[in-house]
Amino acid sequence: MLSAVTSNADQDRSSGPLNATVERQVLPLSRDDTSPLSGWEKRWWIEKTARLLRAGEGLTPNDDIERLTKLPKAEIAAEFMRDERFGDTILDFNMYFLGFKVDSLRVDGAYTPSAFDFANAISSAKALLDNGDYLKLFDLEGDYYPAPLTYTPSEDELPPDEVKLTSRQLREKAVGELLTRFDKLRAAWEAPKPLAVEDFCEEIASINDSRGEISAELFRAFTDVEIFTLMRGGVPEAAYEALDKAENEECEKPEGKVDTRRLIETIKTASAQLKSAFAELSKFEPALYEPGSVAEFKPVDRSAFPISRTWLAFGFEQGTALANSSTNYNRKRAAYVLKRFFCDDLTPVGFEDPKEHIGGAHGSQTSCYACHYKLDPMAGFFRNNGALFADSSASADIVFDDLASMDRKAYLSAWRAPEGANRTWEVGYIRSPRWAEQNNYGESVGDLSKIIRDAPEAKRCLMKRLTEYMVGENQTVDGSYLDSLTSTFEQEAAQNSSIALKNAMLRILQTQTYQTRNPDPQQCYDYAPGTKADNRPPCRVAHILEKNCVQCHGGKDPLNPLDLSKWIDSPDAKGKTFPHLNSQNEQIPGSKTLQQIASRVSASDLKIRMPKNKPMSSQERQELFLWVQKELAKLQTE
Amino acid sequence: MGRFIIALVAALWVAALPAHSATSQFKGLSVLSKELSARIAPEDGPIELDRFMPADGLDDLVGTWAAFGTEHKFQNGMPNAVNMVLLRLAFSGFAQSLAKSCKAPQLLLNDSFYDTLEAVCTWPSGEAKSEEVLTGFWLSLMGYDAPQEEYAIWRDFVLGAYAKKTAPEAIEAMTLALMLNPYFLLAQ
Numbered sequence: 012m013l014s015a016v017t018s019n020a021d022q023d024r025s026s027g028p029l030n031a032t033v034e035r036q037v038l039p040l041s042r043d044d045t046s047p048l049s050g051w052e053k054r055w056w057i058e059k060t061a062r063l064l065r066a067g068e069g070l071t072p073n074d075d076i077e078r079l080t081k082l083p084k085a086e087i088a089a090e091f092m093r094d095e096r097f098g099d100t101i102l103d104f105n106m107y108f109l110g111f112k113v114d115s116l117r118v119d120g121a122y123t124p125s126a127f128d129f130a131n132a133i134s135s136a137k138a139l140l141d142n143g144d145y146l147k148l149f150d151l152e153g154d155y156y157p158a159p160l161t162y163t164p165s166e167d168e169l170p171p172d173e174v175k176l177t178s179r180q181l182r183e184k185a186v187g188e189l190l191t192r193f194d195k196l197r198a199a200w201e202a203p204k205p206l207a208v209e210d211f212c213e214e215i216a217s218i219n220d221s222r223g224e225i226s227a228e229l230f231r232a233f234t235d236v237e238i239f240t241l242m243r244g245g246v247p248e249a250a251y252e253a254l255d256k257a258e259n260e261e262c263e264k265p266e267g268k269v270d271t272r273r274l275i276e277t278i279k280t281a282s283a284q285l286k287s288a289f290a291e292l293s294k295f296e297p298a299l300y301e302p303g304s305v306a307e308f309k310p311v312d313r314s315a316f317p318i319s320r321t322w323l324a325f326g327f328e329q330g331t332a333l334a335n336s337s338t339n340y341n342r343k344r345a346a347y348v349l350k351r352f353f354c355d356d357l358t359p360v361g362f363e364d365p366k367e368h369i370g371g372a373h374g375s376q377t378s379c380y381a382c383h384y385k386l387d388p389m390a391g392f393f394r395n396n397g398a399l400f401a402d403s404s405a406s407a408d409i410v411f412d413d414l415a416s417m418d419r420k421a422y423l424s425a426w427r428a429p430e431g432a433n434r435t436w437e438v439g440y441i442r443s444p445r446w447a448e449q450n451n452y453g454e455s456v457g458d459l460s461k462i463i464r465d466a467p468e469a470k471r472c473l474m475k476r477l478t479e480y481m482v483g484e485n486q487t488v489d490g491s492y493l494d495s496l497t498s499t500f501e502q503e504a505a506q507n508s509s510i511a512l513k514n515a516m517l518r519i520l521q522t523q524t525y526q527t528r529n530p531d532p533q534q535c536y537d538y539a540p541g542t543k544a545d546n547r548p549p550c551r552v553a554h555i556l557e558k559n560c561v562q563c564h565g566g567k568d569p570l571n572p573l574d575l576s577k578w579i580d581s582p583d584a585k586g587k588t589f590p591h592l593n594s595q596n597e598q599i600p601g602s603k604t605l606q607q608i609a610s611r612v613s614a615s616d617l618k619i620r621m622p623k624n625k626p627m628s629s630q631e632r633q634e635l636f637l638w639v640q641k642e643l644a645k646l647q648t649e
Numbered sequence: 650m651g652r653f654i655i656a657l658v659a660a661l662w663v664a665a666l667p668a669h670s671a672t673s674q675f676k677g678l679s680v681l682s683k684e685l686s687a688r689i690a691p692e693d694g695p696i697e698l699d700r701f702m703p704a705d706g707l708d709d710l711v712g713t714w715a716a717f718g719t720e721h722k723f724q725n726g727m728p729n730a731v732n733m734v735l736l737r738l739a740f741s742g743f744a745q746s747l748a749k750s751c752k753a754p755q756l757l758l759n760d761s762f763y764d765t766l767e768a769v770c771t772w773p774s775g776e777a778k779s780e781e782v783l784t785g786f787w788l789s790l791m792g793y794d795a796p797q798e799e800y801a802i803w804r805d806f807v808l809g810a811y812a813k814k815t816a817p818e819a820i821e822a823m824t825l826a827l828m829l830n831p832y833f834l835l836a837q
Contacts, residue, residue: 051797052796054793055793055794058793058794059794059837062684067683067684068686068687069684069688069792070687070688071687071688071759072759072760072761110720111720112714112721113721114677114679114680114713114714115683332716332718333719343719347719351720483836483837528796528837529673529837
């Protein structure tokens with residue numbers, strides 16, 4: 012058997028991507044993609060790819076490996092992508108992109124509640140399966156996908172009369188109790204002998220006064236996540252608010268002036284809204300809803316809820332992890348968006364000094380402002396979202412996750428644009444505190460979604476995360492390769508983002524990095540077409556240097572003593588360094604060169620800061636600076 | 650048997666070191682369970698390796714995606730003395746269950762692997778030691794994750810040290826040696 016396996020020479024020829032319309036745009040592979048792998052190695056690639064594209068499930072005895080080995084790799088991958096488990100892979104990757112990957116989306120075949128918690132990850136995965144708009148991943152508002160209702164209380168949590176109830180019966184009982192309160196209120200007025208207006212008003216007020224206890228009774232039948240969903244839809248809070256408003260406005264009037272019709276209509280409307288919301292939620296009873304694949308995930312009908320306008324994509328876990336406290340003013344949420352959607356880890360290195368005094372928190376501290384210049388305006392997109400991302404735009408106060416509250420007007424003043432700024436809010440994605448034209452300003456979360464969709468940084472971030480997901484988080488990937496992958500993705504995504512993503516995956520599956528067993532994490536295996544890898548600085552930084560520095564420090568100018576395009580042995584025999592000559596034309600020790608690079612890159616004084624009079628992205632500045640620090644630390648230990 | 654296994658594991662580990670970088674992490678029990686299930690379990694009866702851990706909750710110590718700050722990170726994935734011991738215990742339990750399955754099934758197995766196991770259960774017969782049966786056993790558990798040379802080292806070990814042992818002893822050793830192979834354990 013073994014000899015048969017090894018003698019099965021693989022004549023694989025990797026063909027193009029999945030869609031003929033974009034076939035011509037496939038990046039050439041950096042090694043000869045027609046070179047035959049051994050039979051065993053081809054099988055390894057197939058198994059690894061099966062696992063990747065079928066959500067962790069590798070080859071099974073039902074797979075015809077002999078048939079697969081005869082197919083080109085692109086065709087094998089396409090076959091795996093047609094498998095319904097591919098939807099799980101995309102959802103898993105989307106959750107990885109959002110920073111919330113889990114070990115497994117399913118337990119015993121059923122999806123875990125976590126799989127439903129990231130609405131944009133689901134929308135995007137579903138869209139991809141239909142070759143729709145994959146970039147829904149960047150939408151921070153949209154459809155919402157509740158998990159099948161799951162709450163099963165333990166016996167000791169329940170009173171004796173409820174112990175024998177099933178979970179569904181308990182939910183129906185709790186909902187029934189709430190609805191009965193409203194029905195009783197209406198019945199009290201519509202009875203042949205109705206209550207006096209004063210008593211009727213008191214009955215309404217009593218519901219409002221005890222809304223905490225009433226909600227607690229209702230919530231005993233639901234999980235925290237389910238309560239989160241109810242609250243996002245305004246259940247039961249909107250009903251209380253409507254009653255409260257009507258009662259406050261009518262019951263304060265003299266008895267003959269009270270508009271009892273308004274009161275009764277308010278009760279009816281509130282009751283109808285509650286019934287409609289719970290009827291919609293009951294469609295997620297596990298007996299009725301247990302999706303077997305991502306394609307079967309269904310969104311809740313938001314029109315059945317009092318708050319039916321677009322819901323935020325942030326689910327319960329993000330809601331609790333990204334708390335908005337009374338001191339951080341949404342900065343945690345801003346840092347999350349910058350990190351996850353823009354791959355900006357907020358490591359401040361040589362930011363662009365705004366050349367003017369900046370007031371407010373940390374404003375006078377340059378080192379703090381180096382992050383806050385982008386953090387605070389990003390936080391402003393969430394200025395209407397209080398605890399658990401609850402929408403507080405209609406409230407006088409904002410309630411924070413630390414349970415503090417404050418006047419909303421005073422809170423919003425933190426984001427008022429300065430005079431003469433030509434905009435109301437100082438809210439946006441800020442690339443430079445100095446050159447406003449480089450920035451994208453907006454007002455709402457919807458604007459932020461659009462900014463993310465349009466930002467080249469977000470597409471590059473997506474490709475970076477995709478590469479990490481497929482070849483390993485610690486694997487070094489050449490920047491030129493990543494840029495090239497991004498550029499092709501951007502071109503293709505302009506036509507169809509789902510096909511663009513699948514093609515990007517296909518390209519990564521055929522890289523040398525992916526096809527090498529145990530690749531060295533410090534080594535780059537793939538480069539953009541035309542890149543010469545010999546005698547280059549380490550691939551972690553070579554691309555950054557080429558993009559930002561080599562134009563002047565490329566060894567072509569005899570008057571420029573530093574050449575950042577080459578990587579040579581250091582004259583002091585300590586590691587490697589860049590060619591860098593002193594006034595006597597002698598090579599400067601590597602540590603000195605690196606120290607100078609670090610100080611030039613991190614300087615905020617424009618006279619010494621590099622690159623001179625040229626913008627460099629903060630992400631690249633960070634990466635270069637951190638690499639230099641690492642190299643310096645290495646030299647010190649040698 | 651213990652000494653042989655330790656020697657083999659050490660040999661395999663050292664042999665594999667240059668290929669596996671110092672940053673390689675465990676795949677985690679969840680991933681390993683899924684891989685094994687696809688290979689040897691029936692569709693409706695997945696293998697849950699955490700069942701063989703010495704106590705509940707310890708699977709968190711052998712590599713898992715879990716909340717860290719505001720996000721999820723892969724945690725406890727770097728091999729260390731504690732998680733290696735835990736994995737050794739879990740895999741021993743699994744290997745013993747497999748070995749005992751010759752007499753009475755201890756695990757739900759798919760038909761394909763059951764046939765392979767049945768053949769190995771005739772150990773030390775010549776049929777059990779045939780290239781076809783040994784390759785089948787190796788591929789059933791390891792898939793193609795390891796290079797062919799790894800299989801050859803494992804086969805020679807089994808045919809040497811366990812040539813005259815009983816089937817349960819041989820199967821337990823074969824399984825454990827295979828599962829402690831870095832190609833099985835570590836994410837590549």
